[in-house]
Amino acid sequence: MAKVISFQIPKSQREFVRYQQDRGRHFYDKLHQHPQLQLTVVLEGTGQFLSGDYLGRFQAGDVFFLGENAPHVFRSDPEYFVQDVDLRSAGDTIFFDFEVFGKTLGDLEELRSLRKFRDFSGLCFQVFGESRERITAIFEEFAKSSGLQRFQLAILLLSILDQSGENLVPLNRPALARGLSERDGKRMDEVMQFIFEESARPITLQEVADRASLSKEAFCRFFKLRTRKTFTQYLQQVRVSQAKKLLIESDLGISEIAFQVGFENLSYFNRSFKAITGKTPKSWRVADKTAS
Structure with missing residues (x-):
């Protein structure tokens, strides 16, 4: 499992998509950011989600999508940090690294629709409705996938986000959408x-x-x-x-x-x-x- 560290995640120049499972008493509790886009499904646990000027709660079943370099933290509720308390937090995350495409992202007609996601830098969204249900179902397949099948599922997830319309709800405001040093x-x-x-x-x-x-x-x-x-x-x-x-x-x-x-x-x-x-x-x- 790739450990998310403050303000960066381990990066591979040859890996477009990285899948991470977080299991433990609480989620990683440090404010952080990374150049990869992030799609997270919360499976267990409650707490507060912070990104930019947004502060709200998260719970099991929630789906969040973050653009590049969006400072954020899923801060579990205080009881999840108490020793000997029988509480668990769980979430699955997919990171998308568009840098591996280089100029190809703009040159290939089939990939051009992905360029819109570069405009989401610093932004965070919550996914609702049918889009959330479809994404959650694909996540269940993702853990068992590899190679070309995993790549296909990743593109399908981005396609769902692209077509989500009102089901993709922005949480923070663009004026503050920039990374932190x-x-x-x-x-x-x-x-x-x-x-x-x-x-x-x-x-x-x-x-x-x-x-x-x-x-x-x-x-x-x-x-x-x-x-x-x-x-x-x-x-x-x-x-x-x-x-x-x-x-x-x-x-x-x-x-x-x-x-x-x-x-x-x-x-x-x-x-x-x-x-x-x-x-x-x-x-x-x-x-x-x-x-x-």
Whole structure:
């Protein structure tokens, strides 16, 4: 299994497609990027998916597609990091390396439609509907494939993505779709880890700026440029995302959830939740239970 390391994956100049199975208690938890496109099917586990200015939850059955050099992390929920807890995370990923085609990608008529995927640099998408079902079914065949059959399946997957239309939903915004330098990537990873680990308590701007080894003013510019949100807005979004999990998975009262995820009062939690989700916590919980 190819181990994804921070900001790069092992690269072969002769390999168009690489298949990876991740099995363990939790997913790789460092912010990273790579020049290969990525298609991931989540099989087990829950957590938060971050890419650029996007922050949302993932669960079993979700399918995500990432363009070249899209900084991202599938951060498993905190309970997956607890020792001796019987929880598992599992996902299958296919990496597509267009660099192996060289000029052929533009010269061969049959491959020209693939060029559109080069425009997805820095972007991430979630796949829904029939496209998700077809991709999931092909992934089940992929593990048993090799050689020309594997190449054919890879092209078929790209063809499905190409024709997905409204089933391919963009998650982050193009204005922020650019890779990070290794130094900035490590800095962002340190900041994100700190925010997720400490979000349930009051966090000061000075604390998080210190983690980034920047002044408060420099940190604010750095963070806003890469997330299109202020630190306070992003922290608020993290807390609301964690509240969604508790609203689904627990019978805790709404006020208890608000304080548990880090909000200092109930009215601020209700306002923040509605501003981000369009619903009150109560109506969101009812809608989710009705849907399930």
